[in-house]
Amino acid sequence: MAACLLRGCLSSSLRPSLLLSASGCRQASEAVARVMEDVEYTGPCMKTEVPGPISKSLSKQLEVVQNVLQVNFFCDYDESRGNYLVDVDGNRMLDVYTQIASIPIGYNHPALTKIMTDPMNLGAFINRPALGMLPPGKYPEKLLGGLMSVAPRGLGRVQTMACGSCSNENAYKAIFIWYRNKQRGHNIPSQEEERTSVINQGPGCPDLTLLSFMGGFHGRTLGCLATTHTKAIQKVDVPTFDWPIAPYPQLRYPLEEHQRENSQEEARCLEQAEDLIVKWALKGRPVAGVVIEPIQAEGGDNHASFDFYRKLRGIAKKHGCAFLVDEVQTGGGSTGKFWAHEHWGLDDPADIVSFSKKMLTGGYFLKDEFQPDKPFRIFNTWLGDHTKNLFLNEVIKVIRTENLMEEVQRSGRVMLQGLYELQAKYPHLLSRARGLGTFCAVDVRDEDTRNSLLIKARNKGLVLGGCGTSSIRFRPALVFKERHAHLFLDIFNDAIAELK
Structure with a gap:
């Protein structure tokens, strides 16, 4: 599994000394973690295959009362940040699918946390x-x-x-x-x-x-x-x-x-x-x-x-x-x-x-x-x-304040150009790269290969989604920046390279 990266990009005055855990993941001290709690992670950190043992155990509990055939894994939403989704086994993944295209500005955005904790909104949450x-x-x-x-x-x-x-x-x-x-x-x-x-x-x-x-x-x-x-x-x-x-x-x-x-x-x-x-x-x-x-x-x-x-x-x-x-x-x-x-x-x-x-x-x-x-x-x-x-x-x-439409256009250009390059590099596997903004997709050789690629990418720290018969669709949040697009392409390339 890939090594973990320190959460967040901090100024030099706030950067802590790093502690390397037994798992190989870099960790900051608890005090600094509190300072960084609203700062996004800098990369994936994989500790187990996905789903991991805790996810599998929870799935067994849930299947007693509900259909779990479509459940991928269980999530730790408290620990998820920005473009990164964390599962209950501690795996941190770059989420380029975002709850089937449903997370607009990333996980646990401070602006939404403020709405939730504002006493003036208490009545709205209690009384529907x-x-x-x-x-x-x-x-x-x-x-x-x-x-x-x-x-x-x-x-x-x-x-x-x-x-x-x-x-x-x-x-x-x-x-x-x-x-x-x-x-x-x-x-x-x-x-x-x-x-x-x-x-x-x-x-x-x-x-x-x-x-x-x-x-x-x-x-x-x-x-x-x-x-x-x-x-x-x-x-x-x-x-x-x-x-x-x-x-x-x-x-x-x-x-x-x-x-x-x-x-x-x-x-x-x-x-x-x-x-x-x-x-x-x-x-x-x-x-x-x-x-x-x-x-x-x-x-x-x-x-x-x-x-x-x-x-x-x-x-x-x-x-x-x-x-x-x-x-x-x-x-x-x-x-x-x-x-x-x-x-x-x-x-x-x-x-x-x-x-x-x-x-x-x-x-x-x-x-x-x-x-x-x-x-x-x-x-x-x-x-x-x-x-x-x-x-x-x-x-x-x-x-509006973060000019996210312009951000989407820039990130989308990186994504689509990268997909064109990947399909040229792997013409036996990929084709028909297409999209507008970050709303992109690419076709894989066949459905079985597509499904295998989704799993390989997930185990490398990349959450993607399928659509159609053999397509992969990409649905990042609006806060998905050019650096995230480059990281996505690197991990996606590594996963493709392992296919036969």
Whole structure:
């Protein structure tokens, strides 16, 4: 196992004398450790294989009451710092996956610790309000100063939710309500519509559809599963809706080096998408909305040209379909812009934008016309969690004061260039390096090799994630700097070199 490195980069006046432990890990004295507690580690420190013995023991305890088949290892979040995740066996790893793209500014950031320990926030943490009915007095202020301060262009409203799946699920409902109001010419359902809706029949439950794309992932709830087309394990045995599915462009990367063949493939997919909208309307099952990710994450980190999305937006407008951009994974800054769809350069890029993960809370931004005008149409008890809005406000401040968008762009350039070099060095193993900002991926020769590489990298102190059939996706925090990118590439190279 690799030797440990001292936590933090301190000025010479604060640097302690180092103590080398029996395990070979460098340690500072307890007093200095207190001074350094908010300073990030300087590198991985591996003491056991992962999962280690304590993780394995905890897994046996948990499997008595819960499925642990997807558990990788157990974590010590108190000891985790910045870009480094520590497990219960004392292994310290550079985390380039961050809880499936969900940690915006690293572990135990002092700004978030301050929110948690501020006595003024005590009531918010103790008393979880039903936000739709009994919101706290500071709720409007926190939404306006936080979420609405980063609202996508053209979207003047926001609806908070708890997670990505329920964000999309309720966004779908908002689209259907909007579409039916448009069909009726007014927003008052008839008595027959009301009567039939409660017994799952038309006209109260209309035969409307949503258009989605192969390889897309929009959640695991029932409605979202109808638009999720990645792995069978997510859908098999579960009833679903028969809705249209368009092909997603299968492109060569880098996009700019293969423009001719890629443009032909994108044109084919756009033509089929429009054809589906027309055909389903003729069948009496109109497409109320189109849902798409700026980068297909779970489905393999696929992204098309910006022109593809601009043209798709135009098709949706032409046929009166709502356009929902799912930014659950891509939102919050990891592509180098706060919203990935900003790269498209459209004045009117979306009708609804859903979010979660790095945004800490879930929800969706929407245009005024997608806001239901009656109570309880979009509703649940909590509608998210107000404490997450408190955290998000601080995250947004940190992003701005520390210029993290620029940091992501710099680190992303290092990462992507390094991935290009690695695939040139190991052409029999790696291909199709791609990405925007630090939202990057690379394909591995096959699924078994990919899975083996993930384990090798983890045991060298690097946490990564898989996606698609044979891809590795990289999802660092926004505080992932150029030095972290170089360290990641060095460790990743060492792990690849051990593959046959």
